[in-house]
Amino acid sequence: MGSGWDEMITDRIFALEGVHNFRDYGGYAVSGGGRLRSSHLWRSGQHFGATDADVGRIAGLGLATVFDLRSSVERTRHPCRRPDAFGAMIHYAEDEDILKAPTHNAPHVAVAAATARQRDAASTRDGMRRNYGRIAFRPGLMAMIGKMLAELAEGRGPSLVNCMAGKDRTGIAVAMVHLAVGVHRDDIIADYLLTNTAGDVEARIAAGAQTIREITGQADDEAVRVLMGVEAEYLESAFNMIVDKYSSLDAYLAQGLGADNQLRDRLRHALVI
Secondary structure, three states: OOHHHHHHEEOOEEOOOOOOOOEEOOOOEEOOOOEEOOOOEEEEOOOOOOOHHHHHHHHOOOOOEEEEOOOHHHHHHOOOOOOOOOOOEEEEOOOHHHHHOOOOOOHHHHHHHHOOOOOOHHHHHHHHHHHHHHHOOOHHHHHHHHHHHHHHOOOOOOEEEEOOOOOOHHHHHHHHHHHHHOEOHHHHHHHHHHHHOOOOHHHHHHHHHHHHHHHHOOOOHHHHHHHOOOOHHHHHHHHHHHHHHHOOHHHHHHHHOOOOHHHHHHHHHHHEO
16 A cells, blocks of 8 residues: 555544544554554444445455444445445344344444433443443354454455444454454553544544434434443443353353364464564
């Protein structure tokens, strides 16, 4: 990538117009030495609002694989725009876990629906905290993250993981990649929190607010801002519940996601330089 790309990628953020929260989650140091490849591991929100310019820039990333964590209902409601002759293998999440849940929507939209009567920031924040304790155990999401880890270990080339807002399901998935290769816990949290400052934050919140209000009727501005943001305690809540159930994060990776020591070694070989 030449200097033009360097201008579009600042502090990990890939500057796009209609795709929000698009950023590089590589580049972090890992235990034992080395760093994750940069410009190789991408994360984002959905691409429904991608402009023609966005589509062209995404095509330039040379993506080999895409992991779309949204439900079929979300994908139908907001189909992603893709470059012409897009050559990446796209993996879609199964609906199994969504069908067992009260809604087909993203976690933050589900919280909005559940807290619609309270319509305040405090109840919404509590709802997000509780919801994170459940996200990591959704069978469909676990299966998708396991597939993602296995695919990344194949070293096929640059990849992208996305959901609706690129923060909750994607946040859990990225954290598991980071944990599997040995990124420090502080860096995992720091990467997660970049959602709050990545790109045009107000445009991202406005886009999310429109969808939330269309689906749930949630109208409180402060509650919507909570729904569209992240806090360290959300991800820490998921980690704590994983440890409660599996005894350790390593056990969750191995038993829940199929990332045993052999696969983790292959991941490091494919992703660490």
